[in-house]
Amino acid sequence: MSVQTHTLKNGFRILTENMPGLESTTIGVWVNAGARNETASQNGIAHFLEHMAFKGTKRRTSLEIVESIENVGGFLNAYTSRETTAYYARVLAQDVPLALDVLGDILRNSTFEAKEIEVERGVIIQEIGQSLDTPDDVVFDWLQEVAYPDQPMGRSILGPTELIKGFNRNDLSGFVAQNYGPENLILSAAGAVDHDALVKQAEALFGDMPRGTAPLAVASRFIGGERRVLKDLEQAHFTLAFESPDYSGNELFPAQVFALVLGGGMTSRLFQEIREKRGLCYSIFASSSPSVDTGMFSIYAGTSGDQLAELMTLTVDELRRAADDISEAEVERSRVQMKAGLLMGLESPSARAERMARAMTIWGKVPTLSETVEKIDAVNVANVREFGTSLCVSGKQAMALYGPIEVAPTLASLNETLLT
């Protein structure tokens, strides 16, 4: 690994990692702002803005933006999450300067024309419709809402249709002004990339940006509760969440290991007990997702209505039991999985560019491979069990259920199982 970093005078950061032997590069700008930096009446604006970045600049029409990248065989994409908005391209080596020029253009020169805003409103309303037809999207949005009610962290990324219908040019410009200052942007490129050339071009494109303001940051409080929505679906969708460590928490790695052992792969306890031994589901998994000031440990499973109660009870039993008796062999397997996953991830330019940008945002530096390995190796049975126990005794969970869920146990009864 050979990460090179540079910070412009205005705080704009640049990260590159040359990967010998590659002929292509992933290059993008990661903005340290997303749906959680919105006020209630702004909900959906971060994502709307991401769409508008492709709708025309002072220099390029909407079509010219995508043509410039696709004409050279590359592709351009973007996403919005609760804490990040990313704009990135994958191109062949000789087209890196072009890709950076386009990224600079869409980030600095977007015109947000009224006509284009109207069109994109329609697109986003259709995107919301598509999400509403996807039961696991729906149930995870509800889980988030139940976990963090009346807070930016609990709102959906797409936002409600009613708000989407009302956004205008000023709403977009206002969100840019607040969140897209140079200190809040990270340019990250991995693959066939030349650091010095990239820094020089970035200086020309972003160096004159005036320093910005700090994004709105409302502290997250995990509250919990339950939401049960009956619907005529084939499957009952079950999600359960607990608060877990944020990015700076000491338990960050133990939480990842607990998630892997409980529901991270085909050897995991939930997969083995509930799918492999009993055939009660096709999809079941657990994950630990840290954020800046909170984290969510969540479990998902889908099954038919008549098996839901059994599946939920077994899931909670497994969680309880794992907190008591996770073994050294299981922890060791997780350590090995995390280390191998790290190496395999480094073989993809897109994964590398994203990893660097996220790490820089969160910790202000990109950990070396050996620093990360050291943290993985520091995880032991005691601190993994301790983390599992902390979930069980927390007395605070969020649960969302969707589908044929008539016979589902209450959250209170699951909580009792966890406390026994």
Add this chain to the structure above:
Amino acid sequence: MSVQTHTLKNGFRILTENMPGLESTTIGVWVNAGARNETASQNGIAHFLEHMAFKGTKRRTSLEIVESIENVGGFLNAYTSRETTAYYARVLAQDVPLALDVLGDILRNSTFEAKEIEVERGVIIQEIGQSLDTPDDVVFDWLQEVAYPDQPMGRSILGPTELIKGFNRNDLSGFVAQNYGPENLILSAAGAVDHDALVKQAEALFGDMPRGTAPLAVASRFIGGERRVLKDLEQAHFTLAFESPDYSGNELFPAQVFALVLGGGMTSRLFQEIREKRGLCYSIFASSSPSVDTGMFSIYAGTSGDQLAELMTLTVDELRRAADDISEAEVERSRVQMKAGLLMGLESPSARAERMARAMTIWGKVPTLSETVEKIDAVNVANVREFGTSLCVSGKQAMALYGPIEVAPTLASLNETLLT
């Protein structure tokens, strides 16, 4: 590119490609058989069998199979399509012999115990339920059925629940006996891999397999027609398909270019006209999917019920217009996209291993980069327009609609537009 090949005496083929600089390898066995090699009463057995490969062998329990790979930080996966079943692992370099040993074990020593069949039946029934809750899965299964009615090519991969409930050990063994002969298996590995060592181990594991029988192969006949299912969904899902070239067809590359220009990326006509200019949808795309003896050119879009008629009419107009006036610039962009995509795909070991195996199955050899580039360069405006025109005048389409589709035009009226 440095593909090395070897064929064992019994016809079992081995393909490797060493990728300098990589520390991991994707290794798998691609079986030249899938759902289209099933009889009507076998529908779903190819996929059931893929599940059963993980449920225990003479040497390993179900848990031991996944532990052997996950304990070294790798992962094991499989998929079933209409023409292929694949079993593969991604592991670090030193674990390639282990991965191959596991692949050999699950392919040759699976025990199909009655108890495990019962459990897996439940898992697959849940998988079917999940698919039925995913509207675009549903609508594409119907499209296939309408295109190829009462033929193996038109049946779903998962199969109907009623048949899944009845399969037993003999059904599984029978499908293996018919389809899993050594001539029908290809071992493919890309990344950090040593060809000679792999061949030696493969010889020991697969060399004594007796030659097998030819899979059942019912010729596909594209018939077409329409299926319209009203359902209370947020979006109306629209799919339209035409017969297009099989793998050996001269129009294979012109068809790919026509699909790219019409609906392959953000510069494509459907994306520009229907999403970017009018905001009528979030997802819209066209693709050309060749098979051994047929191919399907298909279009998908999702929109709200009140916009569906407009979207469908515009889509067919665009198809008609593209057949007339696709430009040299558009064809050139597609050529560049295909060539760059080829290079970028080569940077992933999984994509390489799969590409080699599929190519060997289809053409009996792996085309070099320059052979493929030559075929791409041979595509010109004339043969792309000709292909587009052949779709328009074919008079034979398949259409499937799902959701709030009350006002959707008939297939006959779309066909009229295409013929004008």
